Amino acid sequence: MKLTDLSSILVIRRDNIGDLVCTTPMLTALRQAYPQARIAALVNSYNQEVLHANTDVDQVYAYTKSKHRRPGESRLRAWVKQAWLYLNLRRERFDLVIVAGSSYSPRTIQLASWLAPRHIIAYGASNTLPSPSEKLISVYRESNDHLHEVEAVFHLLRPLGITGLPGPMHVFPDLAARSRFQNYLGKIKGDGKLVGFHLSSRRPDQRWPADKFFALIRSMHQTHGISCLLFWAPGEEGDPMHPGDDNKAAxxxxxxxxxxxPVQACSTHTLRELIAGLSLCDQLILSDGGALHLAAALGKPLVCLFGDVNPEHWHPWGVPYKLLQPDTRRVADLQPDMVQQAWEDLNALP
Known part of the structure; x- marks a missing residue:
């Protein structure tokens, strides 16, 4: 079978929310190149709502990681369900499995091989080593290629003859959830912009204190008349499985x-709700993370706060943005006036 003659394709992306968002340009390019093919994605329950209503994908398969299992669900049950899903995927006999990512992933390549497709495309460990399988088509990166995550993932399509620059990222808000949030906006919307602020980040070096958020929002309201929507990860800060910022938000x-x-709290307990809420904002101010890439995929101009993360690889893709990263690589060291200046500069862009 030639790689130009593909009727079924599986894309595996089992990482975090932002990783899957950065894979959506690849999915769009696959759909454009193979309009009649059946394109599926293997993801996890944590990130699967990224692909809600995405017509580039015909089917989404999702499994639950042990750390994301529901209350009362045993690890054994989660593993059995995952194994059953993999067995059903093996029965599909896909023409092509793509191990989507920006680097070599031996465990995912091993899974792709077990699924018994006709071909596999993945990043290789080294172009000096022989391929471990005839069906595996390895792609390699230069060590200093300075690619964005979107570009690195998109480069996996080169064996298919798909080259050039990736297009924009896409996510699609659930209309019912968006409508529920929209009902609240009449209480707060003034003449100024509706700016979203996301308070949370998984990484300690990416977190900005509540008092600095307050000083920033107060100043922006006084000088520019903004209204604001507040987003945060729900839950208690000390939760070992799903730490949240309910106390900080309150x-x-x-x-x-x-x-x-004027402020509207947007308590979003699902990823679908978060996407819907973010879609209502004119602009957003937030730290690097999944919410940042969701907002970029919704086409929102952004001010983004970076800690010890490579901005060249993870900056917002395809939207106007201003990026702040202190020399200390700790977001907490950024001052409110610096963030407001970045926001004003963002609004001054043509």
Missing amino acids: QLIARLDRAAI
Whole structure:
């Protein structure tokens, strides 16, 4: 079988939310190149809503990682369900499996091989080593290629003759969830911009304190008349499985209410709700992470705060943005006036 004659393709992307968002340009290019093919994606329950309503994908297969299992669900049950899913995927006998990512992933290549497709495309460990399988087509990167995650993933399509620059990322808000959030906006929307602020980040070096959020929002409201939507990861800070920022959000909302600053709290307990809420904002200010890439995929201009993360590889793709990264690589060291200046500079862009 030639790689130009593909009727079924499986893309594996089992990482975090932002990783899957950065894979959507690849999915669009595959759909354009193979309009009649059946294109499927293997993801996890944590990131699967990224592909909600995405017509580039015919079917989404999702398994639950042990750390994301529902309350009361045993690890054994999660593993059995995952094994059953893999067995069903093996029965599909895909023409091509793509191990989507920006680097060599031996465990995922091993899974792709077990699924018994006709061909596999993945990043190789080294172009000096022989391929471990005749069906595996290895792609290699230069060590200093400075590619964005979107570009690195897109480069995996080169064996298919798909080259050039990737297009924009895409996610699609659920209309019912968007409508529910929209009902709240009449209470806060003034004449200024509706700016979203996301308070949370998984990484400690990416977190910005609540008092600095308050100072920034108060100043932006006083000088520019903004209204704001607040987003955060739900849950308690000490939760070992799903740490959240409910307390941080509650304290900030109380201070904003006392200062008579129009604010709408957007408690989003699902990824689908988060995407819907972000879609209502004119612009957003947030740290690097999944929410940043979701906002970029919605086409939102962004001010992004980076800690100890490579901005060349992870900056917002395809949208206007201003990026701040202190020399200390700790977001907490950024001052509110610096962030406001970046936001004002963003609005001054043509």
